[in-house]
Amino acid sequence: MQEKLILQNKIAKGDFARGGETSSNLKELLRKLGIQSDKNRRVTIVTYELEMNIIIHSHGGEIQVYISSEKIRVVAADTGPGIEDLEKAFQPGYSTADDEVRDMGFGAGMGLNNIKHYSDELEIETGPGQETKIVATVYL
Amino acid sequence: MKLADIIPLLQLEPLVVIDDLDFEVETACGCDLMSDVLAFSQEKTLLLTGLTNPQVVRTAEMTDIKFIIFVRGKRPQEETIELAREKGINLYLSPKPMFECCGLLYQGGLSSEKIRRI
Ligand SMILES: Nc1ncnc2c1ncn2[C@@H]1O[C@H](COP(=O)(O)OP(=O)(O)OP(=O)(O)O)[C@@H](O)[C@H]1O
Ligand SMILES: [Mg+2]
Numbered sequence: 001m002q003e004k005l006i007l008q009n010k011i012a013k014g015d016f017a018r019g020g021e022t023s024s025n026l027k028e029l030l031r032k033l034g035i036q037s038d039k040n041r042r043v044t045i046v047t048y049e050l051e052m053n054i055i056i057h058s059h060g061g062e063i064q065v066y067i068s069s070e071k072i073r074v075v076a077a078d079t080g081p082g083i084e085d086l087e088k089a090f091q092p093g094y095s096t097a098d099d100e101v102r103d104m105g106f107g108a109g110m111g112l113n114n115i116k117h118y119s120d121e122l123e124i125e126t127g128p129g130q131e132t133k134i135v136a137t138v139y140l
Numbered sequence: 141m142k143l144a145d146i147i148p149l150l151q152l153e154p155l156v157v158i159d160d161l162d163f164e165v166e167t168a169c170g171c172d173l174m175s176d177v178l179a180f181s182q183e184k185t186l187l188l189t190g191l192t193n194p195q196v197v198r199t200a201e202m203t204d205i206k207f208i209i210f211v212r213g214k215r216p217q218e219e220t221i222e223l224a225r226e227k228g229i230n231l232y233l234s235p236k237p238m239f240e241c242c243g244l245l246y247q248g249g250l251s252s253e254k255i256r257r258i
Binding site: 016017019020023024027037041044045048049052104105106107108109110111113114117 | 172173174175176178179189191193194195196198199201202203204219227
């Protein structure tokens with residue numbers, strides 16, 4: 001099966017009220033497509049972490065999800081400000097989230113680690129003052 | 141442990157009831173950090189939390205957690221309750237603080253989750 005775009009959603013900066021909607025829609029969609037529940041769970045956790053990172057840390061962006069018979073690919077792209085130091089960002093516990101965000105339960109500094117743990121492939125393009133593009137793939 | 145046994149133990153007040161009380165709970169997770177829940181949680185887990193915003197329900201939804209207990213009598217926001225109804229997630233409220241809730245569940249036979257190393 002050729003890779004097909006199944007979901008495309010804009011994510012607005014600071015939009016906590018709708019935070020998780022995209023991932024929730026994806027979960028429902030994958031269920032309807034008959035994707036195994038453990039794969040569905042992995043893909044939606046990854047997407048949720050990416051979605052919340054765009055809301056919390058970026059100026060806004062978009063999530064696209066592609067599916068083929070072999071894999072599901074989640075593409076999260078935003079318009080900046082980019083990740084200053086990627087190695088640091090991957091350290092468990094490292095977070096630049098402010099107190100308001102922490103009060104909501106985010107800012108554990110675990111998101112990127114979770115994304116890595118639950119995906120089979122992970123590509124990140126970012127840098128200070130740049131756009132961030134993260135592509136996470138889960139094999140079916 | 142069955143949910144039916146946990147209700148009196150933690151003096152739970154039901155807020156959203158979807159599954160029946162025969163539901164067998166295997167582990168519990170007491171946590172106020174959503175990414176930690178996303179990192180460690182398993183399906184048959186009960187989530188105990190002091191947070192009350194809708195993201196708690198979102199986090200449960202993504203990890204297939206079916207039961208959330210709000211500790212220390214902190215009533216969740218209306219949006220949180222709405223979202224839980226829509227997503228089919230059970231919500232309960234306990235007047236007891238986190239430490240006591242966890243202690244009682246542990247004593248009652250629940251084990252903690254197998255934590256993967258970071
Ligand atoms: N899309 C992004 N744009 C800019 N910076 C980002 C982006 N995603 C992550 N970061 C940076 O990387 C850090 C680590 O991200 P990670 O998701 O691991 O943790 P967190 O979002 O701070 O907390 P958690 O995900 O545990 O709630 C963030 O604190 C932030 O500084
Ligand atoms: Mg994050």
